[in-house]
Amino acid sequence: MKTLLVICDGIGDRPIKEFRGKTPLEEAKTPNLDKLAERGINGLMNSIIFPVRPGSDVSHLSIFGYNINEYYSGRGPFEALGIGLDLKKGDVALRANLGTVENGTIKDRRAGRIESKLFEKELQGIKIEGIEFIVKAGTGHRVAIVMRGKKLSPNISDSDPHETEKNVLKVKALDESEEAEFTARILNQFLEKTHKILEKHSENKKRKLKANYLLTRGAGEFLEIPSMQEKYGLKSVCVAGAGLYKGISKAIGMKIVDVKEATGKLDTNIDAKFDSAIKALKENDFVFVHIKGTDLCGENGDAKAKKEFIEKIDKAAEVLTGLKNTLIVVTADHSTPCELKAHSGDPVPIVFCGPGVRTDSVKEFGERSCAKGGLHRIIGMQIMPEIMNLSGKAELLGA
């Protein structure tokens, strides 16, 4: 049996006043998701444990069955992988924004949403005390920085204070190790050096908001992670628009299928993603589809847009209701309630639909309907074992 896992990022929400206390998912017309719920077994899921408030990175690792205490030290490496960098064991990778800094104070964290691509070339080739710095532009103002060399530690603080009108921060070691002290010290040197380079950059001459500072965050070490093939024997594929999800998938050895119209935004073409996914199912055991729009609407606090985007997902999901001999799992990584404009620890609905599944009496895919499902409440680390169980691939414990 093949498995299709669909993660609707941040789909879970809280009661919305304009929806008479319903959530966007409950308010949306979702005949196809409801069909999956009716034919499947449903429950509530927290990617870590109820009610931890998780980031997208740790949520996805947990959903794929990877212990974050073992395989996670920061988001940087996954972002770097996601925009196409290749990492080596021991690399420390960071995310950064190209921002505007005047006299040490941040004027714009995104330098007017500049394209970092324009500055990429001039930031290459810097080496400090034996450590090589690799810089690659992401989408818009985003940048990934890889530090390569010996004795590096990811245990360092951000230079990004995450607010404008605040001072740029000195990077500090977060433990007392030599490695952390060293990494912080030379990263500070790198940031000063690139600051000078950027100040003089020709692109900045014509700009009011100069893209003159790398605001770093999310340092993480690239750790060797067993692949989905090694861990589960599953030939696996990722269909995603946004970089992080491609990066995580790459880290666990999934093949990345690029879908041109998968933007990771509200204008994404979900039909095209599901089509690619269904094609990929023919040659693979496990296909992961990531849909980002629901999370973006939650972070914008726009319940109406979230409801409409969910209806867009549902329309595209019609094709899933006809799939044969496939275990379909639909869930989210976490809730992103519109009232919070941020992730929350509230659980998300989950459905397993496919041959052999014990059904329940749930007829609607929603936060409160799925709470009454036969699965009750599970955590992310239980999803892959249940997939293995339902697809007849689980190993026997004991005898």
Add this chain to the structure above:
Amino acid sequence: MKTLLVICDGIGDRPIKEFRGKTPLEEAKTPNLDKLAERGINGLMNSIIFPVRPGSDVSHLSIFGYNINEYYSGRGPFEALGIGLDLKKGDVALRANLGTVENGTIKDRRAGRIESKLFEKELQGIKIEGIEFIVKAGTGHRVAIVMRGKKLSPNISDSDPHETEKNVLKVKALDESEEAEFTARILNQFLEKTHKILEKHSENKKRKLKANYLLTRGAGEFLEIPSMQEKYGLKSVCVAGAGLYKGISKAIGMKIVDVKEATGKLDTNIDAKFDSAIKALKENDFVFVHIKGTDLCGENGDAKAKKEFIEKIDKAAEVLTGLKNTLIVVTADHSTPCELKAHSGDPVPIVFCGPGVRTDSVKEFGERSCAKGGLHRIIGMQIMPEIMNLSGKAELLGA
């Protein structure tokens, strides 16, 4: 958002024959608690893990999110704090009864429910091998003893055999450490010394049941515990009648609000407690109200009294149903079934009611109704994280 946590000690019960199989909570008329259940999200809660049979001390620590393996070594320190003693790191504190002992045999574990206050003064100032003994009277026959000095261990047995007509026990070390041997040895010396002092005490001359022996139990070391402010950033207040709950609250840095008519017994004034709590909410983030009566009825095996006391709680709870912008959590520390006259491992109902909460279809606050709620089954250590989550104060894990 502010939080009001109401613990109805031991409210959970088992089916009662005279109530046609209902529990006291199910049999009681509780329109106000039911209103909270209807407006909130409900579930079952075990303070430790289902179905551990927990004491009140470990239950409360767990509910406040403190790992008992790290912060609990015995009840003594919390009782001592609760009656107003100040403790220092390394102190070993014990609970004791003033009892009647004749020729080494216990005649009355409470010396006819004597007032220990009458004997407090004569028991002060004893020092043995560098260890200072501080004695303070609690309510009635109860006493707290603090041992202060170097190399003490809480790992010692009770002198109280917990039954009359049994012999007073020699205190023994419960491990093979020097510290435990030393602590047991000098505590035995202290108990002999105070026995002699009490024998000759003028108060005992006129009494048939002489208050002549300190029956010790619950030795515990005073451990430094991070405060609620440090742990959660919450300015916190406790409204309780009984000493233990004040002691635990004091240990975790809560401010104690004394309510004159809060007796920790059935005659307590719950209206006055809720009034104080609501006043305290204005200046604080988190208010904990403890109500003891339900537990007392359970320990007396009196289902009718328990039902009536629950109705008394409900009447007072009317004021809670009108609170705005407040997360109200009502639960218990454990069940105290009347048939057992003791704590049990049966879970207790819990409701979270406030802005943003995903409601469920539960309409009554009770053991079996809440079992069908949207929260399903949680443990004590999940309560504070959920409070932080619902009030938008939870930290993000990952990114």
